[in-house]
Amino acid sequence: MDNITLIGMPGSGKSTVGVVLAKTLGMDFVDTDLMIQKREGKLLQRILDEQGIKRFLEIEEEVIRNLSCRGCIVAPGGSAVCREEAARHLKRLGRVVYIRLPLPDLALRIHNIKTRGIAAEPGQTLESIYELRCPLYEKYADITVDAEGKTVEQLVTEIVSKLKTP
Template sequence: MQNITLIGMPGSGKSTVGVLLAKTLGFQFIDTDLLIQQREGALLQQLLDQRGTQGFLDAEEAAIRSLSCERTIIAPGGSAVCRAGAIDHLKQLGRVVYLHVPLSELERRIRNITTRGIAMEPGQTLADVYAAREPLYQRYADLTVDVAEGNRLEQTVAAVLQGLIGCG
């Protein structure tokens, strides 16, 4: 099996599920948000404050396009689908799995929307970001896994694995 990239909204569990999936498969794990912070020498929210959303997306795309890996679970930021160069590179690296979480559950999970480092324009709400990105997640995903409210992490990991086996 090649690399597996987990896409989805902030708060969908990409990093948490990714670590468990990597342990289960014996893969490496990369969180591209951490990679961006290392490359840029700043926290995500600082980058957004200093460079704006477009500057942040430039840094994210550059970090993602720098990836060269095998047998790795990749957890990019939720905005990775906003730049064709970033998501196209991730698709070249392997399968893309969308962790779909309903908006109501995301609103329950995310309390620190203004300080979390989420790429969104001033005045946008989580619902606005969800509406803009949802079609992109659907378009780029090789597999969509619905993460229902109350799902345990193990259930989500099992659903991803089962779906990937089913995809061949």
């Protein structure tokens, strides 16, 4: 089976759902945020603080464009769609699933936007990031699942079902 990439806002559950989906389908799991941290030897927030958002997005794009795997569930950072070449590469790797969660639900999950390693310009709010990125998630998704009010298991079941539909 080709790769399956999960995209969506920070806090939408990409990594959590990705691990369970990988176990369910017998696939490996790849988290590109962890790859960035390992490559740079720093936490995401430290990279953002020291090098700025522009350089962070360049690093993220480099890591994603160099990603070569088969049979993996890939969970990139929420900003992966901000660079067209990175998003295109994810589509080349396999099907892309957008985990959509409404802004009020995200706001309940994310309390540390300034320290969580979220790629944001100074002064940008969760709402402005959401408004900027949602059209990009829609653009690059092959499949969209609504996460509102669903458990991880329910999302995994829905994703598996939609993946079987041609």
